[in-house]
Amino acid sequence: MSLSKQHEIHTRRFSRNLGLGLTLAALVAIFFGMTVVKVTRGDYQMQPSEVQNGN
Structure with missing residues (x-):
């Protein structure tokens, strides 16, 4: 079974995570x-x- 196109939410979440x-x-x-x-x-x-004390 082939992978389908990523949903828009995943793209936005990735860009937010990358920025953070x-x-x-x-x-x-x-x-x-x-x-x-x-x-x-x-x-x-x-x-x-x-x-x-030697600390």
Whole structure:
């Protein structure tokens, strides 16, 4: 039995899912980039209590 043409709902749902996926990927990339910049600039410093405990 051959597959029939996709219904319009499936096409719209795919485009919505693709847009949401790209938005989430962009958000993850922004957060990752901000973290990398913050760590490489040296803005992140451990608190004295974390240094003593070895965390």
